[in-house]
Amino acid sequence: LWKMQTFIDRTVEEVRARVGNKRVICGLSGGVDSSVCAALLLKAIGPQVACIYVDNGLMREGETEVVKHTFRDWFKADLHAVDARDRFLSELKGVTDPQEKRKIIGRVFIDVFKHEAKAIPDAHFLAQGTLYPDVIESGGSKDGPAATIKLHHNVGGLPAELGFELIEPLRDLFKDEVRRLGTDLGLPDEVVWRHPFPGPGLAVRCLGEVTEEKLATLRKADTIFLDELHKSGWYRKTSQAFAVLLPVQSVGVMGDGRTYENTVAIRCVQTDDFMTADWSRLPEDLLARVATGIINRVKGVNRVVYDISSKPPATIEWE
Numbered sequence: 515l516w517k518m519q520t521f522i523d524r525t526v527e528e529v530r531a532r533v534g535n536k537r538v539i540c541g542l543s544g545g546v547d548s549s550v551c552a553a554l555l556l557k558a559i560g561p562q563v564a565c566i567y568v569d570n571g572l573m574r575e576g577e578t579e580v581v582k583h584t585f586r587d588w589f590k591a592d593l594h595a596v597d598a599r600d601r602f603l604s605e606l607k608g609v610t611d612p613q614e615k616r617k618i619i620g621r622v623f624i625d626v627f628k629h630e631a632k633a634i635p636d637a638h639f640l641a642q643g644t645l646y647p648d649v650i651e652s653g654g655s656k657d658g659p660a661a662t663i664k665l666h667h668n669v670g671g672l673p674a675e676l677g678f679e680l681i682e683p684l685r686d687l688f689k690d691e692v693r694r695l696g697t698d699l700g701l702p703d704e705v706v707w708r709h710p711f712p713g714p715g716l717a718v719r720c721l722g723e724v725t726e727e728k729l730a731t732l733r734k735a736d737t738i739f740l741d742e743l744h745k746s747g748w749y750r751k752t753s754q755a756f757a758v759l760l761p762v763q764s765v766g767v768m769g770d771g772r773t774y775e776n777t778v779a780i781r782c783v784q785t786d787d788f789m790t791a792d793w794s795r796l797p798e799d800l801l802a803r804v805a806t807g808i809i810n811r812v813k814g815v816n817r818v819v820y821d822i823s824s825k826p827p828a829t830i831e832w833e
């Protein structure tokens with residue numbers, strides 16, 4: 515039987531021995547892995563940890579606040595939350611190609627992160643929440659899309675470029691173990707049970723050009739969907755769920771008038787490894803509440819569709 519406390523004690527010792535009195539930078543994305551990695555390091559060497567969180571303006575509703583609340587207020591960590599929203603949005607202006615969006619976001623992220631990291635004196639280590647499955651994946655056994663995604667996601671190459679030594683305290687763990695560890699370290703359920711969220715964030719769920727206005731619409735729809743999943747207990751039973759704002763207008767009626775407004779697609783999948791996925795058989799009444807909620811409360815949306823494609827051949831994301 516795997517004892518979590520033994521793992522914590524051992525890792526804390528190892529980290530202390532390796533780091534000595536140097537400083538460690540911890541990149542926070544808002545996701546489970548980076549949060550657990552940071553919480554573990556904070557436990558081991560608290561005051562020597564500097565966390566960097568880049569707000570790229572492509573996060574979901576309330577996400578930045580959760581990061582700030584959890585790490586600054588609760589863990590009392592030295593949190594550098596960089597507000598780079600304008601920079602990302604202006605670089606994305608006019609860009610419609612999905613891969614181009616990803617490249618821009620990746621490049622700007624590294625640039626912003628680097629700039630912030632350089633401002634932290636005597637930083638010697640960079641911590642990453644790499645898990646065992648990531649280690650296997652980037653080991654070269656698979657060089658399909660997932661490997662590229664992970665590389666991007668975990669900003670491979672960044673530590674070397676910055677001259678940092680890499681520290682990966684979660685590299686022997688699987689996802690379920692990381693969640694248990696997170697709970698033991700005092701992270702809130704909201705963080706521990708969070709679905710994965712792509713590095714390029716809402717930019718790849720706002721099809722076509724990304725604008726502040728479209729992001730605001732998407733965020734509202736996404737929040738209504740996720741709230742319903744949480745309330746009904748379905749959030750934990752599914753692997754990933756989100757709304758997508760389509761660049762499609764269609765005709766509707768409201769009162770006596772005719773509308774010509776946007777479409778939101780909702781996507782919810784079950785998967786073990788994200789390489790294949792099946793669409794979730796959500797209850798009809800849940801879907802109905804989501805659709806009505808979005809159409810009634812999100813201005814500019816008059817139609818909601820449910821994505822019933824599995825992967826393959828469809829991907830989980832729309833871009």
Ligand code: XMP
Pocket residue numbers: 616659663664666667710711712713714754788825828829830831832
């Ligand atoms: P797809 O859409 O390829 O997604 O079926 C599989 C999983 O990967 C996530 N994803 C990304 N994660 N950067 C990331 O960090 C990306 O560019 C990216 N694209 C997709 C997606 O959310 C799903 O969990």
